[in-house]
Amino acid sequence: MPLNIVYQPHTLLFRKGAGTSRGVLTQKTSWILRVTDSDKRGIAGYGECGPLPGLSVDDIPDFESQLSSVCDLFNGLDVDVFPFNLSIILDQVVPHHLPSVRFGVESALLDIMNGGCRILFKNAFSAGKQGILMNGLIWMGSFDQMLEQVSDKLSQGFTTLKMKVGAIDFQQECRILESVRGEFDKNDIILRVDANGAFRAEDVSYKLNELATFDLHSIEQPVKAGQEGLMAELCAASPIPIALDEELIGHFDYHAKFALLKKLAPPFIILKPTLLGGFQHTNEWIEIANRLRIDWWITSALESNIGLNAIAQYTASKNNPLPQGLGTGQLFTNNFNSPLTVERGKLFYDLDEDWDLTPLNAFP
Missing domain, CATH: 3.20.20.120 (Enolase-like C-terminal domain)
Structure with a gap:
């Protein structure tokens, strides 16, 4: 039951300019990942790759091209994911110079491992009991x-x-x-x-x-x-x-x-x-x-x-x-x-x- 991963850019628009010592942000693009399992229709895990302009290691001109290559490599492996092999998959698929991609892929895989309900870690917070x-x-x-x-x-x-x-x-x-x-x-x-x-x-x-x-x-x-x-x-x-x-x-x-x-x-x-x-x-x-x-x-x-x-x-x-x-x-x-x-x-x-x-x- 191989997993498949795709992505879609989503440009976030700020209500007000967000000022830092590096300048004022008015918008920021994230690439949203979706992981699906061919044997479990209707279930999907989501993650977000959102390099921060001027700060992230992977704030690079060809970011989307490299993200696409990561997705192609992942999809060519015909893998399923479990807690014991999650780190192995990440190390094999995502280069270290793409930290936001690794975060996004890891999040999406954790999501689908837990049923695709946006619950990645089961604790008092995700159970709605604690802030x-x-x-x-x-x-x-x-x-x-x-x-x-x-x-x-x-x-x-x-x-x-x-x-x-x-x-x-x-x-x-x-x-x-x-x-x-x-x-x-x-x-x-x-x-x-x-x-x-x-x-x-x-x-x-x-x-x-x-x-x-x-x-x-x-x-x-x-x-x-x-x-x-x-x-x-x-x-x-x-x-x-x-x-x-x-x-x-x-x-x-x-x-x-x-x-x-x-x-x-x-x-x-x-x-x-x-x-x-x-x-x-x-x-x-x-x-x-x-x-x-x-x-x-x-x-x-x-x-x-x-x-x-x-x-x-x-x-x-x-x-x-x-x-x-x-x-x-x-x-x-x-x-x-x-x-x-x-x-x-x-x-x-x-x-x-x-x-x-x-x-x-x-x-x-």
């Missing part, structure tokens, strides 16, 4: 726009806020943090910031010291990835605990992962399965981090609800008590309707809601 604590994300924008986002997230019940920094005037960013801390101390609201590598070597120490006055939980990737000497110094001396994010991208060998974390010794790492090569690679990062006593949390990367659902169910299986960096599915005007809902700063899987994948009816 996942999240941080509320504050996108870059004008001073007034960012303050409005803060007010909106607080009204929705978020107790952890993560603010993008590094694009507007630094003093204005500090004023926003100051306004939050003027109303809520660190026992009421946890504040994280994400610089996306925007700070320079000559000003990073000054900016970290200024930001430290706001009782921040952590700062993600203060300087660009690849400056290991500088990053090791910052991890050791920063007044704000540093969380590595972009620094992890592109490392697929287990020994290279271990060497990186041992050298930099960060307090936290942030794990994006789409960018890291799926759940098995994410498992390796978690195992190494636990050995080195490094804390971690998991973050989505602007996936549609198909990818977000897979990441959320995986995250719930890890029982990590820290607030996670999961999306809410509400960023896009043309997302897929799903059981994913947000209440009181937590992500839930509402079993009373149905999936609507009708935009994918054009699958060949």
Whole structure:
């Protein structure tokens, strides 16, 4: 009973421009995978390949051509999938330089292995019994726009806020943090910031010291990835605990992962399965981090609800008590309707809601 995999591009349209230090996103294309079994008609597993522009290893001009080659190779193998051979199939079919493809194929295979009902990991979250604590994300924008986002997230019940920094005037960013801390101390609201590598070597120490006055939980990737000497110094001396994010991208060998974390010794790492090569690679990062006593949390990367659902169910299986960096599915005007809902700063899987994948009816 051979499996067959096909794909279809789906361009996600943002309700508002999503600002980061790398620019403003207004749309993003994902390639949705569908896996079917010739002996089980009407059952399909879905996955999402969504390379992040300007950041993913596989943000490349011929991405679709390489994805097509992966699908052709998979379809030529006449394979069936089980838990014991999933990793073998992934290693044989998907090159490491296509991490988002590996994530998509892995998700689709997990889905069909579990009956093709969008339940990839069976746990209290996917059973609709437990929510996942999240941080509320504050996108870059004008001073007034960012303050409005803060007010909106607080009204929705978020107790952890993560603010993008590094694009507007630094003093204005500090004023926003100051306004939050003027109303809520660190026992009421946890504040994280994400610089996306925007700070320079000559000003990073000054900016970290200024930001430290706001009782921040952590700062993600203060300087660009690849400056290991500088990053090791910052991890050791920063007044704000540093969380590595972009620094992890592109490392697929287990020994290279271990060497990186041992050298930099960060307090936290942030794990994006789409960018890291799926759940098995994410498992390796978690195992190494636990050995080195490094804390971690998991973050989505602007996936549609198909990818977000897979990441959320995986995250719930890890029982990590820290607030996670999961999306809410509400960023896009043309997302897929799903059981994913947000209440009181937590992500839930509402079993009373149905999936609507009708935009994918054009699958060949």
